[in-house]
Amino acid sequence: MIPDDALAWLIYEWLLTHQGVSAAAVAARFGVPFDRVYRALRALRDLRLLREQDDGPGRLFAVSPNEAQAELVLPLEQVITATKRELAVIHDRLRSFADSFHSVRRAGRGDDAVVFSRDPEQSRLLLDDAADNSKAEVSVIRTGVDNYGVRAPKGNADPDVELVRRGVRLRALYRHTARTNVEVRDYVRELVGAGAQCRTTNELTDRLTIVDREVAFIPVQGESQAVAVVYEPVIVEYLTRLYDHTWAAADEFTVDAAGYGETLDKVRSTILGLLGAGLKDDVIARRIGVSTRTCRRHISAIMQELRAASRFQAGVVAARSGLMDRTGPAHHSSGVME
Template identity: 40%
Template sequence: MAVYLRALVDGEFRWDGAAAVTGMDKDEIAQCRDELLVNRLLQLDTADGERLLPVNPEVAAARMAEPMEETIRVYREAVDTSRERLLQLMPAYLGRTVSGHVPGGLEIITDAAEVQLMVNQAAAKCSREMMTVQPGGYRDPAVLEAALPQDLAAVQRGVRFRVLYQHTSRTQLSMRSYVSAIVEAGAQVRTADQLAERMFIFDREVAFIPKRSQPHQAPGAVVVREPVLISFLCALFDQFWVSAVPFITDGPGYQNVSDDLRRSILDLLAQGLKDEVVARRLGMSVRTCRRHIASLMQELGAESRFEAGVRAAQFGLLTREAEE
């Protein structure tokens, strides 16, 4: 640094000037000069081949980086070429994925009994965390009774067990009994107005999602083991979980969720959806859904659904999406 700064003052590298500011002998100054040359901070004067002139550090840095950047460019081109060549095999890989099992990836199970068996086995092996999404309203009491011992065993061995249901499941007595038992053991249960699809995630390592590319497709499941997809599904669950409401079993069925449910009905009606679609989205029967709609229209003093939507917007009862 001292030799370079003195060269800036002198306008060139000088032995006597470098010796004056550093107190070093000629060999040590020569080492400094050579290092400055290697780092492109000194260069030969084109008019006088014996003079060494100081170089702008920005220019020196650019000259130092130029061969490295060329090397990087060559490697980048090689990477792009290799990637393009390898990605030509993706159609074959995806074709195999949708028709069978790929280790560490996806597995398609078409038999409902086999799906249930695999889910039960994964639950029995689960040691850290279990996340479940169960859309729909009414649950088969026999299924709840059969699931209770296994779910209690998981919680008792230290598994963090979180379950999401829809609000409409709160009115079912057998469901409230089941939830009360697992919550008392240490599980966490919440409900939301709408949920997308059924999903099971075990230890953030394996997940089960419906094998459904079209509505009302035959039962089956996709078993996911690919880490990136698992991470995405866990993030999706957490997003639903944050906005859901704790399931309270020692009170009225719709305690602390009635406003949420009513707003959801208004939002779906404002989107122009039919009663059957609204009922399916909220996990309730069409008859119950129509009873709620009639009650809302009466409270809003509306004679038509359109008028109910207008009044709901005026009262600020709709979400922004529904208003649009």
């Protein structure tokens, strides 16, 4: 039996050369029940590809797709265009208040040192507003491959690339394990090509965005959709110092070479340290930003390399061999990374 979509296409193709026929003639031509012909004709009418002759009701005529598009799509495009204009006006009106808002925050005269946003859309708008009005620097920590960009794309333009192109310094920190992800590497290549700076380090437990060293966006513990927007200068300055400390010890994100490169030993040192701390595989995987399966492959490779029969023995051998050096999590504390 011919599927309904295919039947509609066949009927439309036949009507192109048999204009002015009736629905009964269509049913007779294709030898299918009238209810199926009716559904196919209704689908064509909905797409504006079929109409009846004004002076002869019941006589069907096929319509060109261009004419159907003009009738069906153009009104929608006009609504979209009008909505975009309205959004632009709203953004411009809000932007006119931005300088006063940020100057008050900088002067410490704001009533709210921390603002909590539990609406993802509101959080995005707050971040977009801060970044769009940034003048000097945006520093970010990205903790997963699903949020490797700083902000969501706007149309065809990536806002982070545009940020760099207008002269704002962009620093982005990723986990070492992000180096093995093709999408992250391609995105970082685009950022670096525009002039951004990207580095990787051992452990990054949560996201962070600092704009112009004046406002910080941090996640709220236990609330996955909540964001705290910090304006208090003392707290923002502290977070910025922690970020600078982590940044100085991080490795440049080299995008031309696939895999971990020179950071593989550091990744394994981190895993050994977490094994020595007694953490389970799934916890270690979350800490270093990989799947549990990938984490277990790392652990298996480490145990084979150390010729260890157990995780405990691997930790003992690694400690005696100096493999868990002072760059590992058991010895390194930056505040941002803990």
